[in-house]
Amino acid sequence: MTAPHPRRKGLIILSMPRSGSSWLASLTNATGQMGVVDEWLDFTHLTPPKGPKGRPVLNEKILRAARTDNGNFAVKIFPRQLLQVIDEYEFDFIRRAMREHETKLVLLERTDRKAQAVSLVRAMQTGQWRGEQPASKAPKYNFGALAQAYFHICRGYDFWRSYLTLQGFPYQHFTYEDMLSNPAPYLKLVSSHFGEPVPVGESTQEIQRDPLSSEWLETFEDDLKTYGVPASAYQQSQPEKGFANALKVLQGKPAKIGRFGYSN
Numbered sequence: 001m002t003a004p005h006p007r008r009k010g011l012i013i014l015s016m017p018r019s020g021s022s023w024l025a026s027l028t029n030a031t032g033q034m035g036v037v038d039e040w041l042d043f044t045h046l047t048p049p050k051g052p053k054g055r056p057v058l059n060e061k062i063l064r065a066a067r068t069d070n071g072n073f074a075v076k077i078f079p080r081q082l083l084q085v086i087d088e089y090e091f092d093f094i095r096r097a098m099r100e101h102e103t104k105l106v107l108l109e110r111t112d113r114k115a116q117a118v119s120l121v122r123a124m125q126t127g128q129w130r131g132e133q134p135a136s137k138a139p140k141y142n143f144g145a146l147a148q149a150y151f152h153i154c155r156g157y158d159f160w161r162s163y164l165t166l167q168g169f170p171y172q173h174f175t176y177e178d179m180l181s182n183p184a185p186y187l188k189l190v191s192s193h194f195g196e197p198v199p200v201g202e203s204t205q206e207i208q209r210d211p212l213s214s215e216w217l218e219t220f221e222d223d224l225k226t227y228g229v230p231a232s233a234y235q236q237s238q239p240e241k242g243f244a245n246a247l248k249v250l251q252g253k254p255a256k257i258g259r260f261g262y263s264n
Contacts (some may be wrong), residue, residue, distance in 0.1 A: 011103070012192065027187060027199055040075050048061060072194050075097075079156045105171035106172050109157055125140065174186055
């Protein structure tokens with residue numbers, strides 16, 4: 001009989017791509033005491049056999065990757081990642097973490113959804129998901145892709161609220177804009193949960209913002225006034241990531257549609 005897993009303290013950040021979640025997580029990651037926030041449910045990290053037999057290995061693999069030496073763990077999850085794991089492994093990591101550990105759930109939203117859509121499309125085109133990563137391609141404005149991304153982002157936040165409500169899970173809500181000007185409420189919450197001192201250092205994450213993003217945002221708003229919302233924006237599934245799909249977007253062609261949407 002397998003020994004019960006030790007009860008730990010954990011943090012799960014629920015959000016959408018380009019919400020500032022990496023920046024926010026870096027504030028606590030730097031302490032080395034509050035888990036190691038990353039997208040541990042993303043398929044780039046997962047190798048156990050698919051199906052129910054892979055559940056124990058998968059759960060342990062996620063916890064091991066996400067924890068610091070003191071046993072605390074931290075994970076960041078986007079809807080697509082949770083849904084793919086449920087689909088492939090018949091396993092809801094959040095439910096198990098809430099049942100077996102002292103887990104704090106944080107929902108992080110970005111209020112400026114248009115700016116978030118701009119950031120998402122640029123990252124998808126260039127492959128530059130973090131400031132320190134080199135861009136593989138130059139970005140090219142695409143009205144349809146931005147509209148698709150906007151609807152995808154809004155559906156993602158709606159998914160998290162519905163998921164949390166249906167499960168009856170308590171959670172704390174923060175917005176990127178509020179945290180950018182004053183991250184103290186998040187830091188105090190997480191520090192209190194883990195029983196660790198409140199971090200005083202600054203994030204090492206570079207915030208990706210430049211004049212091109214402002215130019216795209218202005219053009220996007222002008223195009224919405226001129227053309228309205230394109231029909232492609234209402235797709236229930238969204239473009240898959242990858243070089244071939246990014247090239248289609250750069251060329252102004254329709255993107256390949258996948259079941260669970262963007263993974264980053």
